[in-house]
Amino acid sequence: MAEALRIGIAGLGTVGASAMRVLAGKAAELTRQCGRDLVVTAVSARDRSRDRGIELGAAEWFDDPVDMARTADIDVFVELIGGDEGPAHACVKAALEAGRHVVTANKALLAKHGVALAEIAESKGVLLNYEAAVAGGIPIIKTMREAMAGNTVSRVFGILNGTCNYILTRMEAEGLSFDECLKDAQRLGYAEADPTFDIEGHDTAHKLAILTSLAFGCRISADDIYMEGISNISQADIQAAGELGYRIKLLGVAQQTESGIEQRVHPTMVPTASVIAQVHGVTNAVAVETDILGELLLSGPGAGGNATASAVVGDIADIAKSRPGFQHGPVFGRPARELNPYRKARMRSHEGGYFIRLTVHDRVGVFAAVAKRMADNEISLESIVQRAPKSMNGTKKTVILVTHATTEAAVRKAVEGVTKDGHLVDKPQVIRIERAD
Amino acid sequence: MAEALRIGIAGLGTVGASAMRVLAGKAAELTRQCGRDLVVTAVSARDRSRDRGIELGAAEWFDDPVDMARTADIDVFVELIGGDEGPAHACVKAALEAGRHVVTANKALLAKHGVALAEIAESKGVLLNYEAAVAGGIPIIKTMREAMAGNTVSRVFGILNGTCNYILTRMEAEGLSFDECLKDAQRLGYAEADPTFDIEGHDTAHKLAILTSLAFGCRISADDIYMEGISNISQADIQAAGELGYRIKLLGVAQQTESGIEQRVHPTMVPTASVIAQVHGVTNAVAVETDILGELLLSGPGAGGNATASAVVGDIADIAKSRPGFQHGPVFGRPARELNPYRKARMRSHEGGYFIRLTVHDRVGVFAAVAKRMADNEISLESIVQRAPKSMNGTKKTVILVTHATTEAAVRKAVEGVTKDGHLVDKPQVIRIERAD
CATH class of the missing domain: 3.40.50.720 (NAD(P)-binding Rossmann-like Domain)
Structure with a gap:
């Protein structure tokens, strides 16, 4: 021996x-x-x-x-x-x-x-x-570094932080608020006393930066990651997502686009029937899409x-x-000296579907004004729902829009327009939708 | 170089x-x-x-x-x-x-x-x-052979045959019969002209035999696999499964038990909310449970x-x-000469939940007789549903039982008893339930 x-x-x-x-x-x-x-x-x-x-x-x-x-x-x-x-x-x-x-x-x-x-x-x-x-x-490094030799990756995305997934899972399952779930996560040792690093997406970003390098043969660039945490996700978002056939997950996504590599960490709507939507609690999951293998998904314990x-x-x-x-x-994956420079895609160029939730004054013409702002920015809508929940006492109502594929720039401009119109009671909520099988 | x-x-x-x-x-x-x-x-x-x-x-x-x-x-x-x-x-x-x-x-x-x-x-x-x-x-060999070093596996199970999963997926999604889906699978090149090897579980068994050796450090024993195919799965089973919160998949399962290793291939009910239940069409998936890592699941294209x-x-x-x-x-995983001899667990000792669907004559006392046979064999029931669908013209009815964990031996004896009682119109249907997250 x-x-x-x-x-x-x-x-x-x-x-x-x-x-x-x-x-x-x-x-x-x-x-x-x-x-x-x-x-x-x-x-x-x-x-x-x-x-x-x-x-x-x-x-x-x-x-x-x-x-x-x-x-x-x-x-x-x-x-x-x-x-x-x-x-x-x-x-x-x-x-x-x-x-x-x-x-x-x-x-x-x-x-x-x-x-x-x-x-x-x-x-x-x-x-x-x-x-x-x-x-x-989860053996994602071994998979990407060894098993995927010869594959060209187009996208890698995943649930990379158990704390956030635990909070989102409990919010959905039990109808609790973000703050209540965070407190429980802290009590159970799933979240730190200062939870910022987890819930604002920094932890996910670090992991994503490593996967991005393996996926695209580029140098690691953790500072170039677009980042939004989950602290502003409310029950209203979770319930609306469920009704529309989506579930909200904090995803890290890296994607090769024509203008460069997108690296982003944000709350994301994924179809409820997708595999990644069934990844609950502190469990993690990573999906990789390539030209030869197709789509592979690994799920398992992400911490502990x-x-x-x-x-x-x-x-x-x-x-x-x-x-x-x-x-x-x-x-x-490839020799460190031969890693490509990281070429960043602008977040404003991101293309995809969007969920937009607006709380507006309940008065004539609001709906038309919102619709016009969308049309002016060439945003085509998959669905639009208007509601006046009793809790809003007849003075406010909710408008929920789901867009077809559009750009981040168009959505930001449209939402800015709606805000300027003066109909909003509350900060508008925008959540990106991610394609997943 | x-x-x-x-x-x-x-x-x-x-x-x-x-x-x-x-x-x-x-x-x-x-x-x-x-x-x-x-x-x-x-x-x-x-x-x-x-x-x-x-x-x-x-x-x-x-x-x-x-x-x-x-x-x-x-x-x-x-x-x-x-x-x-x-x-x-x-x-x-x-x-x-x-x-x-x-x-x-x-x-x-x-x-x-x-x-x-x-x-x-x-x-x-x-x-x-x-x-x-x-x-x-799916890099399951690399995962089990390399990434899981030091882990002791308790169970490995998976959807290992795309043809069967394609057929079961379409049966559920479109309400079609097994024969219709098989024909389509053949037309699309997902099934061979002689589909026996796939649909009766032989292909799954070959793959399972390899995973069993990797999981338990034992010699390969493909001939010792209990095998049931999907050709007798009907719309009645699929619909009843759905109503009870299950989905039917052809699984290969290898499990370490006190009396030896279970290797079995059969149609299986898995909870609809589990990750493996979302694996649709020709996609494959493998789950491994170990003492250190916990449960890992990999899904991806299984053929092509x-x-x-x-x-x-x-x-x-x-x-x-x-x-x-x-x-x-x-x-x-371990040197071929040091692989343990394969110690087979008897299928009759298998423990788990069971779905039992009986088509019986619509007459007084049938329900009581069925319940008595279950009780006599110490089978505790999670649910029991009796129905008389219109299509049965008032002469027959359906009894669907879901058992708590029991043994294969008890279920076989109980079903034999019910058959002997003379109440059955049709062959009884028995489908094993598998625990999955």
Whole structure:
């Protein structure tokens, strides 16, 4: 049997502890699968004395992960610290420069420094695996990086944040408000005390940026992502969506268009009968459309210690099955130096259907004025519903429009026009509709 | 750059021609991804003169695929001939024995000879890749063999035959009979002139046998699969399923139970709100449940030249990225010689919910007799519906039972009892219910 693979783990939080437990508990089967033992020989975390419910065994302790990356007796450095700068960045860079394979679950780090780190990995002939960084346990990186060789991707989209999907699922199922669901998510540990990063779409954007690079062979550009969160989604939107045959999901979407690549994160209406619409709660899902394979969808747990640890262990096993001197495919599908520059499509050029919900004064001529603004901007309507719910006391009414494919620019102009007309009681709500099977 | 990977393709039908087109059309991108050129240097098919709409270029022609496997100047032998014996078996065996990597789309061959072929591959240190053999373009082999390292699988199930799913989808959507839908499927090329292999579950069983080995680390045992096809599914079943919140799918299911491994292929009721219930038409889907990752579902095109070719090219690319002397993981997850013997669970021990539809004489006491037979066999009922549709002219009625979890043995005994009681007008219909999220 080949020599044991020596593993160093930096960061012993939920995921790190889970990974340790899996590596120990499934040691015999992993050895059978990989043809060699997988042994944790070094660990590093902030607090040595904390009880994590795991055996550190004979693993050497390092207070400093960068020191571990440089000097420990390891073949693979596993980074589970988190954060796009500081020790996480420093130790991954140090490990790659020292010629060690790296496994990381750090989406923020890759979204910011992924290409530079890939260049180091490729020049050193080592692997940089990051399955756990996107959609937790779902093997979307392996699928796009390996299984889809030869495919040209036209669109990749997905539910990439469990917190948001949990909130939207409960809002729909139980008729609760956004704030009530967020509080429950916080109580259950699905949302942070400061939930901004999740609910405003930043987390989804980091993951999307990585998928975009894999999809289109371009450099990662997380700063160029159009972003809208879910905090302004109301019961009125969710109910109207349901009546129209849609469900609202926070999607990350990357799409190749004539004017460049669209990267956008926003609440999206998907057809209720589509597969992605059935992805409930904290579950994630990613769909990829290509010229040869067609459309593929993967769904599964997007977070949690065990699911994330599963992806980390899969990445380590891939390294264990490789042999010294072996060089696997490039980190982002094609060599980092050959990644195309990112060419951004303007959001105003986005084409698609739109849901527009307007709360207007209940007076003569409003409906006609709204219809005219749409027509003036050459927006063709699939449906238009006008309602005067009792709760509005006869002074206001709701107008809900669903457009055929049009442009973002046209919709913005039309809605600006309606606003100027002075009929609106409330801020207009605009939600993009996404095609999905 | 490394030397070109030399590829020999045996079988130039739909999939072979598609693979040739992808390898030629995406040559530059594949070279970028793999770090070397991928060149088809040899081909073999039955008829050299046939126009396949592809350029054979400088590839050497072989009339005999076994001859090509042994003597051609190739690194990878791609078998796209089909069939579990004859030339397909002979040439794959010859190629492996000659120390060449093999890529195959042949589920029948692997279901029968997979373990023996894996032993040869592993002893020669070459790869045997077969992503295209199960669920076409869906990367389920890569997912189970690589991404799920360290996971213990409890159940794998899926829609593995596009023909059956197409028929069931149309029956439900359009209220057509099985025979009408089958005829349309044949006209559209989704079903063979002799459709037995698809509609009676044999094709699903071959694919399931491979997934079972990957899931449970056991030897392949396709002959031990319990099998029921979809030809006796009627509109009455589909409509009753819909009313009860279920949809009927032909599933292949493999499950670890206390008494051994269950492998079964049969029409199955899955909850309408589950993800797998939204998989329509010729699309396939596979779900895997494990201890660490949780539940993962993949859906996508399960057949067709391009989707299958995508999987074949992915397999070839994986070989191209490997280097001489490199040994990847074992063919079926663990080394062929260490695969466990297959321990079969008795179908009578299967536990689950059941849908039972009885057509009975419309007379006093029938309902009570049916209920008594269920109670006598300790079957607890979730729902029981009695109906006398007009079409039955007042002489017959329908009794539909949905049971809580019980055993196959109990259900068979109860249904035998009801049959003996002499109340049945027609053959009883029994459809298993499968838990799915």
